[in-house]
Amino acid sequence: MTRLFEILFPKYIWRIKTAEKKIYLTFDDGPIPEVTEWVLEQLKIFNAKATFFCVGENVLKHHEIYEKVVAAGHAVGNHTQNHLKGWKTENDAYLKNFTEFQNSIEIINKAQTQLFRPPYGQLKPTQAKEILKTHKILMWSVLTRDYDKSFNAEKCLENAIRKTKSGSIVLFHDSLKAQKNLYYVLPKYLVYFSKKGYAFCAIDL
Template structure:
């Protein structure tokens, strides 16, 4: 399904792609950056436009640490429940904020991840036609789910991750308890197996 979306990234080297949705968030994003830095790991942050506006310094911290940025809409809206023109406008609003903070040109390839993974075919095709790369995943950590224990969250990642996997975490308050337990252990585990942690770039 959805072959035009990116679910994993083939790599000749042992590479994992960590991604973080929903930030920047004062309570957890800087902790995430510090933890990644300890392992010389790069990641991709799918940011909410409204959160970038509220926390511009934290957003700059992400950029300064050398991570890549993706668009996660301006207000974390569901594609399935939003008219296509409204959905695209919301994404465009977030992208303008991202470009202004990054000093990007309009020719930059934009990364996008739909909140909740819910996007219609029409919405997806429209974004692809606008030059976006839609980044999905092959590993969900379920770090946001308070019914999922931190041990189960860790196992979700350790047991299923392979070379080229795109892993979804969240730098959000809701996910922080599980994330703070799981992320250091994931970084340590796969570092010992000689994996690299790379940002998604095209």
């Protein structure tokens, strides 16, 4: 399915072209206490860098955790202020929420990001057109379904491993909803690909 979307939406970034063994982990919907901090610890063990697509209201609520993410050398991206659904939101309201995220970052005096990921992968072409003027739109090539409670943890791991290749953009969530699968999958996933000689990199575009 992702392939079809890639053809339909060529202006979005679905994977990173690379000849090297590199994997681009992404974590959406944080930062929140406990889960985001746990993710940071796991990444540190493997000297892994990742990209966190943050929700602005969480950044404001948990700015000390956001600062930990940035200080650890990870990349961050805009995931709107309130996790809006693009298809269901009028353009003005959507773009305002997108900009509000930038204001949230400014409040805590952090450098702006040029990365954006639409919540639920939903974006109207007219919304995308505006956002593309200043940001790269990052999608994913591996959906772990860590948030899916009907998807058991072993299957989640097996699926993530099977679909990952060099240059993959892998979608995890540092959220309470994903916590159960994430805590099972992430350490094993990191071990598996580290042993195979892969590096985990932040998105740097």
